[in-house]
Amino acid sequence: MGNKYTSGAVSIFAVIFATLLLTVLTIGFISLMIVAQQRAINNDLSQSAYDAALAGVEDAKRAVRACADDSASPVCAPLAAPADCKVIARAGINGDVNKNETRITSNSSSGGQFDQAYTCVNISMNSPDYLAKMTTSNTQIVPLRATGSVNEIVIQWFTQEDNGGQSAAAPGGNLDSLPPISGWNNGAPPLLRVQLITPGESFSLNELNDTVKSSTVFLRPSTVAPGVPASQVVTINDSSPARATVVGSYSNSLNPVACSRNFAQGGYACQVTLKLEENRGISEGASQNALLRLDLMYRDANVRISLFNGPTSVDFNGVQPVVDSTGRANDLFRRVESRLRLGSDFSYPSYVVDLENALCKDFAVNDTGATGSCNP
Helix, strand or coil, rough: HHHHHHHHHHHHHHHHHHHHHHHHHHHHHHHHHHHHHHHHHHHHHHHHHHHHHHHHHHHHHHHHHHHHCCCCCCHHHHHHHHCCCHHHHHCCCCEEEEECCCEEEECCCCCCEEEEEEEEEEEEECCCCCCEECCCCCHHHHHCCEECECCCCEEEECCCCCCCCCCCCCCCCCCCCCCCCHHCCCCCCCCCEEEECCCCCCCCCHHHHHHHHHEEEEEEEEEEEECCCCCCCCEEEECCCCCCCCCCCCCCCCEEEEEEEECEEECCCEEEEEEEHHCCCCCCCHHCCEEEEEEEEEEEEEEEEEEEEECCCEEEEEEEEEEEEEEECCCCEEEEEEEECCCCCCCCCCCCCCCCCCCCCCCCCCCCCCCCCCCC
16 A cells, blocks of 8 residues: 555656646746747837837928028028927927827828827037048038138048948058059058138139139048047148149148047047138138038048037038937837938039140050050
């Protein structure tokens, strides 16, 4: 009898242990399913909230465009008013000023409404800097409209994102020459061609050819080292060359630039200050016509432009409006900041021939170079 009872007890314990094990496994599996489902729901809500924030950005574009097309439009007044999260509704673009959010509705035939909305959109027509992601194939024209006088322009370029997360490298080669693309180090910052055009508050088309109205510099990365290099200043005055040659009297030499290997200059590898001396400074009125033309050579890069009057930072005036938009989906919020670019996407020419005399140029389509002899 004892062996029978003992055997029965062992069976009961085995069943209990197996049941507990199955229960633990089941609960663990259900918990994993719940966590995965919650993560999927949160990801979906996060994307929906982000989409709602982008809807606020799109409505902000409509408001800014309406004001840009007609400065007398009633849309313009709310854009200049203090931020209160209701600029879109006050401009009459979308929403109700008496409500704290603007719902996102569906355009489908069912006419249903999602639990999405943007809760706050603010637009600042002035921006502390100008940001651009440039390519070697496109010229960037930056209006220098400012909220005050400008005598310094700080240019920063090439971020870690541009270099695939790697540290920056020196381009190598002779610092006085421009090697072919194959001779430029893949991890090196690009060369930046900068042309400053300052025609003044008023000018005629004939005056645009005046060399005093324009200056060009070639910023060539030379050395790359850890930390922040010493401040690098390029002086712009009436003697600064406007282009590579002006009736043979000027020659644009390369300006060597020491860059940071670990992008320690505000997240950028290279930084140069254009110091405008003598009568080349830009007044607030003259800034309405001033332009900065940028061209990259060798590789693409992010570029940042900042304006200063001595040590004081000067904002861009209506050049790249900043939109701060917060979207909601259910109880999850996403906030985004966007920069708007005013004006048309006109393709400015990158290569132009400007001649006073005859032109003579040999062309070759092989590796040995041109063998002909020009005789214009």
